[in-house]
Amino acid sequence: MISVPTNATVLLIGASRGLGLAIAKEYVAKGAQVVATVRGPGRTGLHDLEATSGGLLAVEQVDINLPEQVESLRHRLGSRRFDLLFVNAGVANRPEETVADVATEEFTRLMVTNALSPMRVIETLGDLVVPDGTVAVMSSGQGSVANNRNGGFEIYRASKSALNQLMRSYAARHRDDARTLLLMAPGWVRTDLGGPDARLTVDESIPLLVRTVDAQRGRAGLHYLDYRGAVVAW
Secondary structure, three states: OOOOOOOOEEEEEOOOOHHHHHHHHHHHHOOOEEEEEEOOOOOOHHHHHHHOOOOOEEEEEOOOOOHHHHHHHHHHHOOOOEEEEEEOOOOOOOOOOOOOOOOHHHHHHHHHHHHHHHHHHHHHHHHHEEEEEEEEEEOOHHHOOOOOOOOOOHHHHHHHHHHHHHHHHHHHHOOOOOOEEEEEEOOOEOOOOOOOOOOEOHHHHHHHHHHHHHHOOOOOEEEEEEOOOOEOOO
16 A cells, blocks of 8 residues: 655745755655745756656746746646645844844845745745645744844844744634644754754754654644744744
């Protein structure tokens, strides 16, 4: 008997490298049909995965900071439906920057990419998710206001807190929706964004994160969880 993945069809936004690419690999390994996106036209690790996926992975191009490209992707996907929409997007700035010295342009870049654009993607593509499916977005433990006791990463923290608040507003507007809504905190992972001093490897974080996402299917409402499934304080 062939095992069917919990989320057999996955739309993954932002998967050219790092955490997103690792998530794509996990779902392909599970036998899921995956549509995953890259931002630019160049070849990435996602294209290499597509070539060896046996038809399980299809690569699309979209820059989530350009709403017209998100709309174009929605049009290309047509009547397709997905068990899981996972929006993985994030940029960082210099961790020592504070509101006292960050450039307005840099502040805006983080807020748009980390908070506004992921939610616009969910607004545009959310109707592609089946009624009992899952909408997930990559947040961070640093988005927790309650857990911010040491400061640091001030602007990045603010952008992820903004994402969390916007997702909570989305959940309130869709309180009768039976789908699972997830804000996922992957832990501090050694990627280009996380840096070389991060505590976790991708292989220590992402398999558990994917397992957590899959385990939450069928739990309606919004949940803010870490990669192990533990609740993160708002």
